[in-house]
Amino acid sequence: MERFYRLISSLIPVNCQNIDGEVLFHASSIGEINALYPLIKKFPSYKLSVFTKWGYEYARSLGLNVIRFPFDNPKCLREILRGVRMVIIAETEIWPNLIITAKDMGIKVFIVNGTVGERAFKVYKKLGLFRRAISAVDLVICQSEEDERKFREMGARNVEVFGNLKFDGVERPIKDIKFERFKVENSFIFANIRGKEIGDVVKAIKFSMERLGNLSFIIAPRHLENVRKIERELKGAGIDFSLRTKEGESKVLILDTLGELWSIYRFGKGCFVGGSLYDYGGHSLIEPAYWKLPTAVGPYLHKQPYAWDMVKDGGGFIWVRNWGGNWGDSY
Secondary structure, eight states, rough: HHHHHHHHHHHHOOOOOOOOOOOOEOOOSSHHHHHHHHHHEEEEEEEEEEEHHHHHHHHHHTTTTEEETHHHHHHHHHHHHTTOOOEEEOOOOOOOHHHHHHHTTTTTEEEEEOOOOOHHHHHHHOHHHHHHHHHHEEEEEEEHHHHHHHHHTTTTTEEEOOOOHHHHHHHOOOOOOOOSSOOOOOEEEEEEEEEGHHHHHHHHHHHHHTTTOOEEEEESSSGGHHHHHHHHHHTHHHHHHETTTTTOOSEEEEEEESSOOHHHHGEEEEESSSOOTTTTTOSSSSSHHHHHEEEEEOOOOOOOTHHHHHHHTOEEEEEEEEEEOOOOEEO
């Protein structure tokens, strides 16, 4: 299995980017970059490798020293790891060649903010290649005791629980956001909206506009490729809108830029955090909570295990279902 994986991954054509840095951080998505941000800033000589396109563009918008991750290609990884003294991996970005190649080169490897979903856990603990990689990690720092249990069952030898780095990751630079024509001061923010949720969001906006005429709305898609779908749905519902990049005096603004949502939260009167109406697992509730925004979420929050603790501690979240369902419980 290991030889086959290394052979296949070595044949994948990649653009082998490299930059200087003694510490290699690795992340996949925007959320992981946000979690790593305060830690990254403590190292004067670092580089960040990012798997997803949007994560890469977001990291660039933050001014980070970033490259695209080369699909676990071992030849390229050896080049990237030359001169690196430490590898720090976010959450569950477990790429076997990255870990094994680093260890073969005598480099320390750490996983921080470690968390494992149930489906990934069932796969990883059965595959010898992943078990070997995870067992080679020098230290896994987890979000919860449940994550600690899962990592140990997957083969990790040294595991500690330190909580969720995303609570520290909110301390990021606030951009001086200006709106020329859109009235942002009395807006409701639909944040990190995923593809299946777009129709429900548009229906909710139409419903609200008929009853709350003075309220404006911001839709921030999780992935920018969904901007066109949001435009089509709004046009189909007869709702006037504008884009952040082509701002107008409409009541609905689509955020078609990267790196601005965190700074825009402070203008909102309330928000809904997406990825939670359907089985995506939810997105960060910590950021709107930092700005003390009344926040609504759907019932699918299995990738945000801290959310229920926030609710129990009086976080003030409202649990809603998709448009075809009923209102759920409020807290």
